[in-house]
Amino acid sequence: MIELKSEREIRLMREAGRIVAAVLRELAAALRPGITTADLDRLAERLIREAGAEPAFKGYQGFPASICTSINDEVVHGIPSAHRVIREGDVVSIDVGARYQGYYGDSAATFAVGTVPEEVRRLLEVTRQSLAAGIAAARAGNRLGDIGHAVQQHVEAAGFSVVRDYAGHGIGRAMHEDPQVPNYGRPGTGLRLRPGLVIAIEPMVNAGGHAVKTDPDGWTVRTVDGSLSAHFEHTVLITGGEPEVLTAGAF
Template identity: 60%
Template sequence: MIELKSMRDKEKMRKAGLVVAEVLQILKKAVRPGITTKELDHIADSEIRARGAVPIFKGYHGYPASVCVSVNHEVVHGIPGARRLKEHDLVSLDLGAVMDSFVGDAALSVFVGEPPDDRAALLLRVTEESLYAGIQAAQPGGHLGDISHAVQEHVERHGFSVVRDYVGHGIGHQMHEDPQVPNYGPAGRGILLKPGLALAIEPMVNAGAYDVDVLDDGWTVVTRDGSLSAHFEHTIFITDHGPEILTRID
């Protein structure tokens, strides 16, 4: 069942979203050669709690950390550990926090230093652009498929592929609520977008094919062909006037 939120709910979600936004920027600045992904997890956990929130990922279906750190061909759900980042790595950081019973969820990708080549740099730019294309398409009176189509069209126009097996989602009191928000599909299909609908839109984009596998740890999703993957996400709230992003600082 899809739950529409009130404007009061939106303000509570904004508080959780701001925590996520601030901590993601701290993590982004901490990404450097030599740092371990576990050290990034320690930063995420302490900074979330310092803001009066709780990391929603930790313990979620048994996930062992407060942030997902996925590197290079890892798409999502990478588990932090002893791995040390090195120059040119592509690092995706996915973070969630709960505050006052509402959840904020967002993700970004960043290179350690400079990208290894122009195509890798383009992958990062196009993935982030596709997120904002999807957000722009989240207009009241439209359809869920409008978001999906906007993401897919922008990604494929640049020769990249959208992951099919993992999608965005509704969000609120729970991290994953109805509806699912695919990053592919035709416009004009799916549920009607109404004010009060809160969504986490999150394109996962591969430089190669869209096929993925899950490693033996049961969590880490990787591209089957070993190509780079990038991931960006925002929590949004649809108002009478259009989508409002709840997980950015400004």
């Protein structure tokens, strides 16, 4: 069932989004060679709780941490570990979710640690731009296919591929609500967007092919061909005019 949010619910989701954005900025500032992904996880949980919220991911379907940290060929859902040390040249995706007074915010970004080749920086920039293209299409009267098409067109024009096995999602009183928001599609198809709908738009883009696989841990998703992957996400409110990014300033 598609739920349109009331003004009260939107106010709470704005605060959840503000908390998520602030935490993601702090994590980006802390990211450096030598830090472990467990260090980042502890910092995130402390910051989320100090802001009066709860980590959205911790315990979700058994997930053991407060954030997801996915490195290099890992696409999404990487589990933080004291044994995973960030190194110069790594590409690190950090996904943050918070629950504030019963409502969720969700955002992710991918960062290059230190010096990386220009093609790696281009992967990150194209993925970020594809998110912006998807958000620009998230207007009342448009359809879900318009969002996916905007993302896919930008990514594939740059020679990269969109992950098809995972998608964005509705968000509100649950972290994952209807509808699914694929990062590919045909314009003019799918659910018509209406004011009050809140969705998480999250392109996952691979430097190589779009195929992915899941590690034996049951969570970590990585590219089949070993190519690098990038992931950017915002929580977005459909309005009567321009879409409102509830996690604005996260990256």
